[in-house]
Amino acid sequence: xxxxxxxxxxxxxxxxxNIMKTKLISMVVACATAVLSASSxxxxxxxxxxxxxxxxxxxxxxxxxxxxxxxxYIGPDGSPIGYSLDLCMEIIDQIKETVEVSxxxxxxxxxxxxxxxxxMANGTxxxxxxxxxxxxxxxxxxxxxxxxxxxxxxLAVRADAGINEIEDMAGMTIAVAQGTTNERAVNRVSEEASxxxxxxxxxxxxxxxxxxxxxxxxxxxxxxxxxxGLRSKAKSPNDFEVVxxxxxxxxxxxxxxxxxxxxxxxxxxxxxxLMRSGEAQEIYNKWFAPGPTNINMPLSDTLxxxxxxxxxxx
Amino acid sequence: xxxxxDWGILIEAPYLGWIFSGxxxxxxxxxxxxxxxxxxxxxxxxxxxSSNGVVRGVATVYVEMFRNxxxxxxxxxxxxxxxxxxxxxxxxxxxRGMPLPEMWTAVFCLGTYTGxxxxxxxxxxxxxxxxxxxxxxLAVGLRPNQxxxxxxxxxxxxxxxxxxxxxxxxxxxxxxxxxxxxxxxLTAQTxxxxxxxxxxxxxxxxxxxxxxxxxxxxxxxxxxVERRTAIPGLISLEDK
Numbered sequence: 001x002x003x004x005x006x007x008x009x010x011x012x013x014x015x016x017x018n019i020m021k022t023k024l025i026s027m028v029v030a031c032a033t034a035v036l037s038a039s040s041x042x043x044x045x046x047x048x049x050x051x052x053x054x055x056x057x058x059x060x061x062x063x064x065x066x067x068x069x070x071x072x073y074i075g076p077d078g079s080p081i082g083y084s085l086d087l088c089m090e091i092i093d094q095i096k097e098t099v100e101v102s103x104x105x106x107x108x109x110x111x112x113x114x115x116x117x118x119x120m121a122n123g124t125x126x127x128x129x130x131x132x133x134x135x136x137x138x139x140x141x142x143x144x145x146x147x148x149x150x151x152x153x154x155l156a157v158r159a160d161a162g163i164n165e166i167e168d169m170a171g172m173t174i175a176v177a178q179g180t181t182n183e184r185a186v187n188r189v190s191e192e193a194s195x196x197x198x199x200x201x202x203x204x205x206x207x208x209x210x211x212x213x214x215x216x217x218x219x220x221x222x223x224x225x226x227x228x229g230l231r232s233k234a235k236s237p238n239d240f241e242v243v244x245x246x247x248x249x250x251x252x253x254x255x256x257x258x259x260x261x262x263x264x265x266x267x268x269x270x271x272x273x274l275m276r277s278g279e280a281q282e283i284y285n286k287w288f289a290p291g292p293t294n295i296n297m298p299l300s301d302t303l304x305x306x307x308x309x310x311x312x313x314x
Numbered sequence: 315x316x317x318x319x320d321w322g323i324l325i326e327a328p329y330l331g332w333i334f335s336g337x338x339x340x341x342x343x344x345x346x347x348x349x350x351x352x353x354x355x356x357x358x359x360x361x362x363x364s365s366n367g368v369v370r371g372v373a374t375v376y377v378e379m380f381r382n383x384x385x386x387x388x389x390x391x392x393x394x395x396x397x398x399x400x401x402x403x404x405x406x407x408x409x410r411g412m413p414l415p416e417m418w419t420a421v422f423c424l425g426t427y428t429g430x431x432x433x434x435x436x437x438x439x440x441x442x443x444x445x446x447x448x449x450x451x452l453a454v455g456l457r458p459n460q461x462x463x464x465x466x467x468x469x470x471x472x473x474x475x476x477x478x479x480x481x482x483x484x485x486x487x488x489x490x491x492x493x494x495x496x497x498x499x500l501t502a503q504t505x506x507x508x509x510x511x512x513x514x515x516x517x518x519x520x521x522x523x524x525x526x527x528x529x530x531x532x533x534x535x536x537x538x539v540e541r542r543t544a545i546p547g548l549i550s551l552e553d554k
Contacts, residue, residue, distance in 0.1 A: 114505050118514040121317045140318055141512045173410070178493075178502065179509035200416075201496045201506075210394060216409045 046099070048262035050126055055099040060092060063111040063125035063255075067206050069229030070287040070295055071131040071149070071252070080108050083287040087148060087280070088129035088254060091270045098266060112204060113179040117141050120255055127267075128255035131226065133181045143260070144253035145267040146275070146310040150303050152246030153182040154224035156212055156231065159241045163219060166195065166244055173198040175208045175217035182222045185248035205230060212240070223250050225297065232293050251306075268312075276311035320513050324520050329507045333517075336503030337524055343421050343499060344486045350425025351485065355432020360462060362437040373433070380430035385423070386491055392423045393495040420492035420499075428485050435477045439470030472543055479536040483529045500524060 046052055054060050064080040065072040075081035096104045109125050116132060119125050120142045134144040155174070157163045166174075166189055176183040178201045190197040200217050202208040209230045211217040220227070227242045234240060254271075256264050274280040281299060290296040323329055361373035380388070393416075397405035412418060443466055451461040493502035504521040508514035 114509060117512050118508070121512075121514075137510075138512055179505060184510070201498065201502070203494050203496075207494075214394060214398060214409065215406070216394075216397075216415075 046262065048260050050257050050260045050263040051095070051099055051266075053123070054095065054104070054126060055101060058101055058103070059105045059107050060095060060127065061107045061109050061125045062088060062092070063109050063116055063119060063128035063130065065112070065130035066110055067204065068131040068226060069233065069293055070291050072129055080110075082129075083283065084129040084131065084148065084252075084254060086283045086286070087271065087274070088127055090274060090279075091127065091145075091254070091267045094266055094270045113177055116255065120257055123257070126257065130255075131223065131252055132255050133223075133250040134253035135181065139258075141258060143256050143258045143264050145256060145264065146271045147251040147253055147306050148271070148280075149225070149252040150300070150306060151223045151225045151250050151252070153185040153221055153248040153250065154227055154242050154246065155219040155221050155244045156209070156227045156240055156242050157219045158212070159239055161218060164243050166190075166197075166219075166221075166247060167193060169197060169219060170195045171197070172218040173200055173216070175200045175202050175211040175220045177202055177204055177208050177222060180222065181248055181250055186221050189247055209234070221247070225295075228295050228297060229293060232295050272310060272312045275307040276313075280307055317515065318513075319516070320511075321516050323507070323511045323513045324516055329511065329517075332503045332507055333500070333520060333524070336498060336500035336521075339417070339498060340486065340489050340500040341528070343417060343424065343492060343497065344489045346421045347424035347428060347489070348482060348485050350421065351428035351432050351481070354426065354429030355436055356467075358429065358433035359436025359440070360467075362433060363440045365458070377430045377433050380427050381434070385427050385488055386494060388427055389420070389423050389491055389495055393419045416492065416495050416497040419495060420489065420497045424485055424488055424492075428481055428488070431481050431484075432478065435474040435481065436470060439474040440466050442473055443469055472540075472545070475536065475540045475543070479533060482536065483532055486528050486532065487525065 046055070062085075064082075064085060066074050066080075068082070068084075070082050071084045072080060072082040092104070092106060096102065109119065111119055111125065111128060111130065116125075116128050116130065117138060120128055128142075131149075132138075132144075134147065138144075155163065155166060155169075163169055163172075166186070174186060174197050176186050176199060183199070183201065186197070186199060189195070190199065200211065202211055202220075205222060205226060208217075208220040208222060212220040213234070224242055224246070231237050231240050231242065254267065256267060271280070274283070281304075284299055284303075288295055288297045289299070324333070358373045358376055361369045362377065364370050364373070383391075397408040399405075400408070409415065440462075447465055447469075448461060451465040452458075456464065489499055490501035492499050493505070496502075498506070500521055504517045508517040511517070
């Protein structure tokens with residue numbers, strides 16, 4: 001009973017954001033948010049609730065991954081580093097200027113494939129700098145900044161396994177990380193082509209790779225760029241191959257809270273400036289060509305075009 | 315909170331089916347693991363009170379080992395490390411040959427872990443009975459195994475029903491760790507639903523309600539067991 005009521009009321013913040021100024025509605029919203037112990041919707045100083053809460057706390061909470069090489073991972077000194085984080089740093093500098101808090105503290109929050117969306121939706125993190133595919137279902141809960149990388153699902157297999165495409169794997173075991181777009185892509189292809197794959201769900205990428213290395217799975221499916229990253233860190237990289245066509249289209253984006261176009265605009269402005277000036281390409285080269293883990297993936301034509309298209313004029 | 319609520323997904327196909335399949339595996343794994351745990355726990359618990367020092371030592375090592383390693387680590391050891399250290403053919407069978415490797419690994423891991431806890435309950439149950447009973451039983455000519463069978467264990471099991479209930483509940487909750495080795499039980503399926511729909515809060519609310527229902531039913535059953543098996547006057551149970 002209570003849950004049903006609060007669910008109805010709680011549609012208010014999203015659908016009525018703009019007419020919320022009347023006292024009555026803001027009271028209802030306050031009640032609803034109190035019931036659900038959320039902490040958004042305060043005085044609208046900057047016209048952005050995210051900026052407001054960053055200003056109020058003096059802290060920006062940045063979500064990062066722990067093994068998304070080289071996008072967002074734990075570096076040798078124990079702090080998160082990577083391509084996505086470098087891009088985020090540029091955005092955070094701009095946020096610092098906008099909220100006029102010079103000693104803005106950056107608080108890193110580790111997230112996983114399962115936790116990133118709920119933590120963004122409930123306001124724990126203000127910015128997610130990882131390797132998150134921008135898709136339309138997810139956009140019902142979060143917003144994305146410009147596309148910063150383009151990849152798709154591929155398979156990592158043992159070099160001597162004789163697997164070239166997913167169709168060669170009928171009846172075999174394939175590992176996928178829980179809660180990823182790769183899981184869906186593999187399930188879809190398996191059903192469409194009636195391959196009868198045994199889909200083994202693993203907790204994260206390192207466990208997926210372990211399943212492949214120990215022979216528990218015949219293949220590990222994830223974004224091809226991540227597979228190259230994992231392979232580059234394997235004990236004997238030459239024993240493994242990344243094979244097959246792209247089973248899905250995965251454009252990555254930095255994730256921001258939904259329904260805050262002011263905040264999103266700051267992020268997209270920074271990214272457009274970087275792409276226009278060529279700094280985005282420099283940051284890309286720093287991490288990918290050849291990059292600290294020797295991943296060696298020069299800027300692809302597709303991504304280069306994406307950068308050009310998204311370099312919107314001032 | 316910027317969130318679009320939609321409780322409807324919980325009764326939509328295929329999500330409803332996923333949640334029920336998760337519930338099914340949670341119950342199957344927990345009950346299978348409980349059978350192992352109860353068997354091991356009874357044997358090891360009795361061994362812990364044995365007069366033979368070697369038997370006692372082995373039982374103590376078992377309990378300390380399984381009780382003191384975090385369950386999550388044990389899951390990982392059974393699943394990823396064990397197949398690598400055993401002979402290759404057996405390892406290959408563990409990885410590929412046996413049916414439902416994730417499920418049986420989880421059952422075995424939960425069973426051996428909870429078994430150590432049950433053993434401690436059994437031991438303390440036996441030790442709580444005064445030495446006089448043991449001595450009297452031996453004096454009337456019962457052999458040591460008969461002393462356990464007819465005198466000590468019938469009382470000890472009745473005494474430890476409440477703490478055993480906690481361990482039985484614990485096994486249902488701990489079964490959720492099976493998801494780290496790819497067992498698609500209730501929590502894993504809930505995550506799956508939340509990942510496909512991004513309605514995490516609704517999915518986890520449903521899982522919470524289901525876990526609470528399971529534990530509530532288990533508690534009720536154990537209360538009935540406790541009442542049915544009570545021997546008036548033997549030990550003070552209910553009617554204080």
